[in-house]
Amino acid sequence: MENLEIGGYTDWRIPTIKELYSLVNSNRELDPTNTSNSQPYLYDEYFDFEYDEHIPYAGQYWSSTKYVKGGLQTDNIEGAFGFNFADGHIKSYETGLYFDGSSGVHDPGCFLRAVRGEEYIYGVNIFVDNGGGTVTDNATGLMWQQVDDGNTHIISNANT
Template sequence: MFIQKTKPLGVLLISVMLLSITSCDSESESDSSTDSLSVNELYVVVDTMQADCYDLDGEVITCSTEYIGQDAEYDTTVADYSRDNETVTDNNTELMWEYNQADAQYDFDEAVEYCEAQTTGGYDDWRLPSIKELYSIADFNGAMSTDADVDDVPYIDEDYFGFDYDSAQPFATQFWSSTEYLINMVAGSNDEEDDDAGYWAALGFNFADGHIKSYSEDSSPSGLYVRCVRGINMALMISL
């Protein structure tokens, strides 16, 4: 039996990366209402929720005995949610999420339009979340197994969020973020007017297996899933 867990080192590195991103100096772009606040006060970095420590083979070990410095050894800002029928409020980040994921897959432009058209909970300002926002509701106690007799555990708290695996390929339950970038591995051009500039991609998070990946906006064969968010867009306040 093989159970795939997100490697603690990978989670730690991504957490450090996101913490570094949110710790960048944005003083030049802040207004008088935020001058007295640090970036970490403006945007809370939520714990990964990972409860176990692992060796290099992915086996559970007692924390703080070897491979010291893993996520499970530290208590930081634990998840804190409130649910109100169709919506979930993250009391740490103050973002509001749709309880349900979209019941179909969409390409990137369709995903943006889908969120903008939502009126869930009586609100009309829903949008596609940034990758930081999407990652902030990840629960890294999830697991995906190749053994049919072992239940998979999604990388999201099902006590607060509705979640459905892709019916055809459970491991392929990826969600779009609004974080885009231009890819060209050959020419290296970043000029979108250049014919050789490459193609646009956006980052996505897989709540089935806990991975962040990039996806082409116009060539994903079946699209990705969507969970919309509303609230202050931290990607606009703090540059990625």
């Protein structure tokens, strides 16, 4: 994020996927036939967002969280997770690099919303095995079921 100065600060960086996801407002929707009926998956009372008039699904933002694409995709292509504030999905995008540092792969180009502050602090889990089939995340205070029951469930029948 060289040469980026906003609000008098110059120590901006690309957010991790957990940091980027903290901006998500999941009570929104996309109407691809008429974006004036759409609400971006972002707290737009604080952050700007405009739908592309030709491609309403175009709203991808980079994160710094990387992975190696493999399997059915070309092996050893560097990818990065991103969030699409237009349609509300975490997705993966090719960065244009191979993990050996060479280039030549298509980089689709994504938007970028910079962040500042210490990296890897937000969203770092502090898991504790409580025994008895539960795990607590001391970072959030949430207690989790440790092992699923192995069955699928209809959500309307689940006790939520």
